[in-house]
Structure formats: structure tokens, C-alpha cells
Amino acid sequence: FHQRYQRNTANEYDDGTTRMAVLFAGGTKANSCKIRGGPEKTEPMVTHWHATYNNWVADLERATKRQADKTWIELNPPPAGTWKRLKSHKIINRTLQNLIETNKQLLALQEAVKTKKPQEEKGFLSEVLYGEGVEDGNPTKAATINNAGEYATACKGNGGKSTLGDLMCVCGSTNPDGTQDCTGTNVDLEGNGDISTKFEQERQLCSEKPTGKLTPVQLRAAEKSAKLAIRTSENGGRQINHLGKITAGTCSDETSQQCVIYTSYLTGDSTAKGVANIPWIKKLEAAETAVEEREITQAKTSSKAVEVKTFVA
Numbered sequence: 116f117h118q119r120y121q122r123n124t125a126n127e128y129d130d131g132t133t134r135m136a137v138l139f140a141g142g143t144k145a146n147s148c149k150i151r152g153g154p155e156k157t158e159p160m161v162t163h164w165h166a167t168y169n170n171w172v173a174d175l176e177r178a179t180k181r182q183a184d185k186t187w188i189e190l191n192p193p194p195a196g197t198w199k200r201l202k203s204h205k206i207i208n209r210t211l212q213n214l215i216e217t218n219k220q221l222l223a224l225q226e227a228v229k230t231k232k233p234q235e236e237k238g239f240l241s242e243v244l245y246g247e248g249v250e251d252g253n254p255t256k257a258a259t260i261n262n263a264g265e266y267a268t269a270c271k272g273n274g275g276k277s278t279l280g281d282l283m284c285v286c287g288s289t290n291p292d293g294t295q296d297c298t299g300t301n302v303d304l305e306g307n308g309d310i311s312t313k314f315e316q317e318r319q320l321c322s323e324k325p326t327g328k329l330t331p332v333q334l335r336a337a338e339k340s341a342k343l344a345i346r347t348s349e350n351g352g353r354q355i356n357h358l359g360k361i362t363a364g365t366c367s368d369e370t371s372q373q374c375v376i377y378t379s380y381l382t383g384d385s386t387a388k389g390v391a392n393i394p395w396i397k398k399l400e401a402a403e404t405a406v407e408e409r410e411i412t413q414a415k416t417s418s419k420a421v422e423v424k425t426f427v428a
Contacts, residue, residue, distance in 0.1 A: 139168075139175040146172045179303035214426040221423050224416040236329070239402035243395050246277035254279055254318075256311040264309040271366055273392045274358075274375030278341075281375045283310055283317055284366075285359035288373060331410070336401040341399070342390045345377060356381045 139146065148168035178187040194203050200228055238250035246258030256262055260280040263269035270284030286297035287304045304310050325333070348355045350364030359366065359374030366374035380392045390396060 136175060136179075139172045141172070141174045143169070143173050210426065216425065217419065217422050217426065221416065221419040224412055224419055227412050228409065228416050232405065232412055235405040236402060236409060239398050239405050240329075242277075242398040243402060244278050246280065247394060247398075249277075254311075255313045256309075259314070260311060264311065266310060267367070268303060269310055270373075270375055272376040272379060273378055275377055275395065279314065279317060279393050281358060281395070282320075283313065284375045285322065285373055287313060287317065329406055331403050331407045334399065334406060338396065338399050338403070341396065345390060354378070 125228065148165055148206045151168065170220040180186060181419065194200050234246070237252075241250045241252050242248070245252070249255060249258045254277070256264070260269040261273050261276050263273060265290055266284070266287075269280065270294055274281045274284055283302070283304075287302035287310060289304045297320060300320060302313055302320070304313055334354060340387070342346050345356060348357065348361050348364070353364060355364050356377045357374045358377065360371045361374045364373045366376070368373040376388075380394075381389065391400060
């Protein structure tokens with residue numbers, strides 16, 4: 116519509132024919148950028164018109180085609196007089212500029228929904244599972260278990276870095292006869308050596324993948340479940356916050372002593388209070404926010420698409 120109206124209000128020759136109508140006349144069979152253009156042509160034929168010229172020709176052909184004994188141009192005559200034409204040009208140009216800007220916003224939102232937001236979600240969820248800075252889904256000794264090797268230095272009060280690392284402490288055992296608290300399958304850490312060699316074995320215990328896109332509701336439910344699993348025990352008047360089984364205020368990977376102690380994250384000054392201060396729970400909350408933002412951006416994209424459609428309707 117805007118193309119037709121802009122052309123219909125363009126400058127006229129003395130006989131009333133618009134300059135643009137003459138340039139794009141002939142229809143798609145007789146007129147094209149290839150026919151009009153050529154190596155001797157200068158701008159704008161070289162770039163802009165190369166992309167738009169044929170559309171103008173086709174649009175003029177549609178606008179001048181008779182339907183029910185009327186053409187689109189006859190049904191939408193140009194304003195009479197120079198002042199009205201100039202006024203129309205300004206209105207059309209302003210509308211086109213608004214359309215261009217709105218379409219740019221739509222493209223940016225579409226890119227965010229398609230690429231940026233999913234990448235943010237994936238990165239945060241990877242950090243939940245494997246630790247700070249691990250956004251590619253591959254656990255590392257440094258990030259996942261605090262650069263520790265043996266159970267004693269990776270677990271006890273040194274956990275909280277990642278869910279995989281903490282599950283190694285709760286579900287793994289250096290004793291083949293240890294308890295099987297997580298899935299009914301004991302992860303044999305084969306002595307108090309480098310437990311990072313068992314990352315893949317631990318991951319296989321949680322191999323079932325969810326179907327469909329994750330939602331904020333699902334992630335909040337996971338966070339709630341994780342928080343409820345953290346228990347408080349008392350030892351000598353001290354409150355011990357932990358995940359897994361504990362004896363006498365500690366865990367040494369013996370039977371009924373497979374745990375991670377979170378007390379250091381839950382007590383102290385204002386920067387270390389509450390379950391949300393555990394590193395992987397922080398990342399889980401960040402993932403929730405990212406998923407919420409993705410859904411909001413998706414809604415904005417749909418709304419912006421309606422705006423663009425309104426402009427060109």
C-alpha cells in the first residue's frame with residue numbers, strides 16, 4: 116500500500132503521468148532491474164534498486180490492473196494540488212520510517228528469542244550442574260568440585276559449587292559397600308582418590324531428559340525440592356546444615372556419612388545468609404530469571420509482529 120501510494124503521489128509530467136509510473140511501466144515481462152540496469156549504471160541502480168526495483172515493477176502492474184472495471188490507482192486517486200501532495204509525502208515517509216524502526220525492533224526481539232535468551236538459559240543451567248564459568252556442559256575438576264581430588268577435600272564443608280559435585284559427595288562412596296542413597300546404585304569412587312574421574316558415571320544416574328522447553332514453574336519446583344532436601348542437624352549445640360547423611364556433625368564417606376555441609380553459606384554476615392547463597396542455587400535462580408525473560412521477550416515479539424502487520428495492512 117505504501118509503495119503504491121508513494122508512487123501515486125510522485126511528481127507528474129505535464130500530461131499527468133507520474134515519473135515513477137513511467138520508470139516502472141511495462142510489467143514484469145518487459146521491465147526488470149536486469150533490463151534497466153547494467154555495468155554502466157551508477158547508484159542507486161547498483162545496490163538499493165537491485166534489491167527493490169523488480170518489486171516496484173510488480174506492484175505497479177498490480178496497481179494498474181483492471182478489476183471490476185477499476186484499477187487500484189483509480190480507486191485511490193492522488194491528492195490534488197502541490198501542497199496536498201507534499202503533505203501526503205511527509206505522512207507517507209513518516210509512516211514508512213516508523214515501519215522501518217518497528218521492524219528493526221521486531222528483528223531484534225526475534226533474534227533474542229531464537230538465539231540470545233536460549234544461550235543464556237543454557238549457560239546458567241550448565242553452571243547449576245557443573246559450576247561457575249562452565250557454560251558448555253562439560254564438568255571440570257576446578258569448577259565442579261573446588262579443584263579437589265579426594266572425597267575429604269571435595270565434600271564435607273567444601274561443596275556447594277555445583278549439583279554434580281555435591282551429588283558425587285552424597286551418592287558416591289569410597290567404600291564399595293557404602294549406602295545407596297540416591298538412585299539405588301552406588302557410585303563406587305574406588306578409594307579416596309581423584310573423584311573427578313567418576314563424573315560421567317555420576318551423570319549417567321540422571322540421564323533422563325525432560326521433554327519440551329523448560330518453564331519458570333518447573334525450575335522453581337526444582338529449587339523448592341532442593342531447598343527442602345537440605346536438612347539441619349545439631350551437634351554439641353551447633354546447627355549443621357547439610358545435604359545427605361551426617362554423623363556427629365560431619366561426613367567422612369563412611370556408612371551414613373555421605374554428605375555436603377552448607378553451614379558456611381547459611382550463617383555469618385549479610386553476604387552469607389540463606390539457602391539462596393549456595394552457589395549452584397544462585398545459578399538456578401538466575402536460570403529461572405532467564406527463562407522468565409525469554410517468555411516475556413516472546414510475548415513482546417508477538418505484540419511487535421502485530422504492530423508491523425498493522426503498518427503494512
